[in-house]
Amino acid sequence: MTSIINENYAIHFGDECYRALNEFIAVKKPSTVFVLVDENTMEHCYAPFAAKLETVAPIEVIEIDAGEEFKNIDTCSGVWNALIELNCDRNSLFISLGGGVVTDLGGFVAATIKRGIDFIHVPTSLLAMVDASIGGKNGVDLGPLKNQVGVIQPPVMTLVDPKFLSTLPEQQLRNGSIEMFKHGLIADRAYWENMLELDFDFSSDTFESLIYQSIIIKNDVVLSDPFEKDARKSLNYGHTVGHAIESYCMSNPKQQEELLHGEAVAAGIIIESYLSQLNTGLSKKDLKQIEEFYEALELGLKFSASDVEQIIGFMAHDKKNVNGEVRFVLLNAIGSYQTDCVVDVQEIRNGFKLYLS
Missing domain, CATH: 3.40.50.1970 (Rossmann fold)
Incomplete structure (x- = not known):
């Protein structure tokens, strides 16, 4: 390499x-x-x-x-x-x-x-x-x-x-691979599909090549926008919800013990993909593919309605927010995104309902 x-x-x-x-x-x-x-x-x-x-x-x-x-x-x-x-x-x-x-x-x-x-x-x-x-x-x-x-x-x-x-144990490899999937979602449909074909086989001969390609994707985004004024925000896909889930679990450690960053981001990806279908044109076919990826992780995170309201409250501290408005990165399609998307809070609640179903 x-x-x-x-x-x-x-x-x-x-x-x-x-x-x-x-x-x-x-x-x-x-x-x-x-x-x-x-x-x-x-x-x-x-x-x-x-x-x-x-x-x-x-x-x-x-x-x-x-x-x-x-x-x-x-x-x-x-x-x-x-x-x-x-x-x-x-x-x-x-x-x-x-x-x-x-x-x-x-x-x-x-x-x-x-x-x-x-x-x-x-x-x-x-x-x-x-x-x-x-x-x-x-x-x-x-x-x-x-x-x-x-x-x-x-x-x-x-x-x-x-x-x-x-x-590393396999759980930690899966944890890191979720950021690799995210890179495909925001930047490269072919890379996303190659990650799906990997099917979490971390002994595959292609795995190191996929790591290298993932680093290239992130590095290219960073070089285009070092201080996160525009394009670099795309790297936060799944993280507006994912970081809020992490913050909620850190403040309630008995609620979701040993939650890993990638697992929280994976849940965020599902919910933000649902928001993308509502707001930025992500197709039902693409959403279904993303849902199938998440189901293969078999994470099973569970949240009550009260938990969801607390998680939404943590989103108020997201670094992308402007003037108190929560700003999302959403997908137009796999490999294409929009930044600074404002979403109605009821849509966020509905996204959690879809995730929990």
């Missing part, structure tokens, strides 16, 4: 990751290399990564707790303080080795400590490879509200080594 070289950052794949990383380190000569991990990536990923890291600089590992509930300012404070205690300076290098929580939080910490130091993302989950580590969005949650505090600052490079996927 050919490296993707942009003006301000690069994305490397496979063995090329380590050649590019070590070449960068040789030129930069960092004072210290900091590696952020959680307990999972410390156990499964750090040793093989460190074995390929070539540097004479001291290496300091900072470990955080795993899980979305720790993606917050308190965790950032702990990492910032650790960096200061370990003599971080402007010539330090910060490497985030982990899934979406580690890369989101790590990028935010690195972009703000000492007013910004160089950082590199090494995503180890499928979700982080195709979504969280691409595009420069870094940040944390504020209580149950998703991604409310952060910055847009790309890493100097992202290193995508599919070998790390062998450490």
